[in-house]
Amino acid sequence: xxxxxxxxxxxxAALIDYVRALSPELADAxxxxxxxxxxxxxxxxxxxxxxxxxxxxxxxxxxxxxxxPYIRHGIVTLNETRNLAIQQGAPKQVEKFVQELAWRDFWQxxxxxxxxxxxxxxxxxxxxxxxxxxxxxxxxxxRQARTPSAAMNFFIKxxxxxxxxxxxxRMYLAAYIVHWRHIAWQAGAQFFLTHLLDGDxxxxxxxxxxxxxxxxxxxxxxxxENLQKFAGSVAPCAAHDNVDFDDSYDALAARLFPHSxxxxx
Amino acid sequence: xxDLIWLHEDxxxxxxxxxxxxxxxxxxxxxxxxxxxxxxxxxxxxRVFLYETICQLPVxxxxxxxxxxxxxxxxxxxxxxxxxxxxPNPALQKIMQELSATHELTQIDxxxxxxxxxxxxxxxFFRYWNQARxxxxxxxxxN
Numbered sequence: 001x002x003x004x005x006x007x008x009x010x011x012x013a014a015l016i017d018y019v020r021a022l023s024p025e026l027a028d029a030x031x032x033x034x035x036x037x038x039x040x041x042x043x044x045x046x047x048x049x050x051x052x053x054x055x056x057x058x059x060x061x062x063x064x065x066x067x068x069p070y071i072r073h074g075i076v077t078l079n080e081t082r083n084l085a086i087q088q089g090a091p092k093q094v095e096k097f098v099q100e101l102a103w104r105d106f107w108q109x110x111x112x113x114x115x116x117x118x119x120x121x122x123x124x125x126x127x128x129x130x131x132x133x134x135x136x137x138x139x140x141x142x143r144q145a146r147t148p149s150a151a152m153n154f155f156i157k158x159x160x161x162x163x164x165x166x167x168x169x170r171m172y173l174a175a176y177i178v179h180w181r182h183i184a185w186q187a188g189a190q191f192f193l194t195h196l197l198d199g200d201x202x203x204x205x206x207x208x209x210x211x212x213x214x215x216x217x218x219x220x221x222x223x224x225e226n227l228q229k230f231a232g233s234v235a236p237c238a239a240h241d242n243v244d245f246d247d248s249y250d251a252l253a254a255r256l257f258p259h260s261x262x263x264x265x
Numbered sequence: 266x267x268d269l270i271w272l273h274e275d276x277x278x279x280x281x282x283x284x285x286x287x288x289x290x291x292x293x294x295x296x297x298x299x300x301x302x303x304x305x306x307x308x309x310x311x312r313v314f315l316y317e318t319i320c321q322l323p324v325x326x327x328x329x330x331x332x333x334x335x336x337x338x339x340x341x342x343x344x345x346x347x348x349x350x351x352x353p354n355p356a357l358q359k360i361m362q363e364l365s366a367t368h369e370l371t372q373i374d375x376x377x378x379x380x381x382x383x384x385x386x387x388x389x390f391f392r393y394w395n396q397a398r399x400x401x402x403x404x405x406x407x408n
Contacts, residue, residue: 002337005297005326012317019316020309022328023299029309036317038278074276074350075318078378083404091402098401099394105378106393109385111353163310194306197314202353 032163034069034197041070050085054096060166060234065097068198069163071104078105104203111202118201119186126213127179128260134184138191142177150241151227152176154234163197168230174211175221179256180244185212218263223252267291269344270324271335273357276350276375277318283373287348293324294338298331301356332360339368350375379406 005022009015012035020027034040049063056062070076078101085094085101111118121131141147145156155173159165165173170192177188185208192208193199209215224245228237239246247255250264257263268291270283284293297319302312319326327334339347347364351372364370379397386392400406 002334002341003328005328007320007326009320015317015320016313019313022297022316023302023309023312026309026312031313032310034314036314037321038318039321069314073274073315073318074281074375075278077278077376079376079405082378082401082406086402086404094402101378102394102397102401103390105397106387106390108353109393110387112351113387115353115355115358163308163314190306194308195310197311199311 030161032161032197034066034163036069036075038070038075041067041076044070045076045081045084048081048084048088050088050094050097053100054093057096057100058168058230060169060231062166064166066164072198072200072203107200107202107206110206118205121214122206122209123214125219126217126260126262127219128257128263129182131184131214134178134182136184136187138177138183138187139181142181142183143191147176149176149244150236150238151231152242154236159192159195163195165192165196169235170207171211171220172222172227172231174208175219176244178208178212179219179221185209185214219257221249221252221256223247223249267342267344268346268348269294269335269339269342271296271347271349272319272322272324273349273352273354274315275352275354275357277315277322279322281350281373281375283348283350286371286373287346291348292338292342292344293322295319295322295324295326296331296334297326297328298334299328301331304356332363335360335364336367345369346371348373377406380408 006018009018016031044065044067048065052063053065057064067076067081071078082098082101085097088094125131142156145153147153152173155165155169174188177183178185189205189208192204193201196204206215211220213219222245224239224242227242227245231237253263268287270287270291270293272293272295276283327338346369348371349361351374352358361370361372379400381396386396400408
């Protein structure tokens with residue numbers, strides 16, 4: 001007997017209860033306020049401001065589209081999103097936004113071409129460490145948002161509670177996991193995939209590899225000044241709560257990558 | 266005999282081209298496979314987002330093993346042709362490959378973002394962008 005599942009619910013709470021019952025081992029876990037479905041995706045699309053995105057996208061309170069969960073599952077397409085964006089300004093004015101859509105297309109093409117590459121280092125680390133230096137398990141303090149950094153804890157909580165992180169916050173947290181904590185990018189990537197509503201093996205893992213330097217020419221890292229500039233209006237970025245990042249780029253490079261001549265030139 | 270449309274998690278919209286390829290009386294299904302979600306490590310919030318999305322689609326939702334149920338549902342509908350969307354996901358590709366051994370399976374691409382005039386250069390993003398930008402600002406990604 002095939003089990004056909006219910007599709008009509010009195011309200012969102014009833015639907016959530018139903019999915020909790022389908023996954024009893026996850027029943028205590030949080031649910032995002034981000035609503036699924038084409039209707040919600042179309043509403044997001046209607047709010048798109050492709051020009052403002054270009055100037056404010058790096059700030060955590062910038063004009064980002066929040067379309068990624070819908071694009072991830074084909075609910076909204078890259079094509080229709082671009083078609084709308086190019087109505088909002090000349091190519092130069094909407095270039096950054098269209099380029100961001102192209103990143104998604106780029107990652108998907110790599111995934112189609114080589115599905116097995118997604119979990120492997122595409123190139124060696126360029127950090128002065130070999131791959132076997134990095135731990136394969138994500139530590140409990142990261143899973144539970146109890147790291148020494150208040151900003152990282154804020155991002156981890158947001159990831160777990162909402163299923164969303166701004167792209168810049170993803171880069172900060174990924175860099176923290178790989179370069180400050182010496183955890184293999186795969187462990188961080190799986191953690192993100194579990195929680196991100198837009199979690200996609202290609203975009204997520206290849207971005208992690210870009211941060212780690214296994215799919216880029218050098219590792220991505222940041223300092224407190226950068227964190228405060230772009231995340232300060234949203235996350236707790238006081239120096240005394242984020243001491244690991246409070247230094248110049250040269251000093252951080254010397255501390256994080258002591259064996260790399262290229263990064264300590 | 267009606268066709269069977271199998272929607273998977275990479276193609277969750279009613280305007281996906283797969284609907285135009287299958288016959289008008291095709292039966293559309295989504296299979297809620299707990300084991301598939303467990304292997305992918307999906308949290309509850311991801312499952313709720315997906316379920317909420319699927320409920321808005323013209324599909325019946327069945328719970329169980331994807332491969333086993335696809336065979337049973339194709340048989341129940343007396344469907345000779347199964348239509349689905351292409352996916353880079355190795356788990357879905359494996360199911361499609363196995364299904365092709367016993368059924369006529371057609372994989373349909375989603376609408377493209379850009380049109381390239383040669384093989385994609387995927388070594389670094391900006392190499393790819395230099396190819397993609399030629400049509401990235403055109404409607405439907407086509408000159």
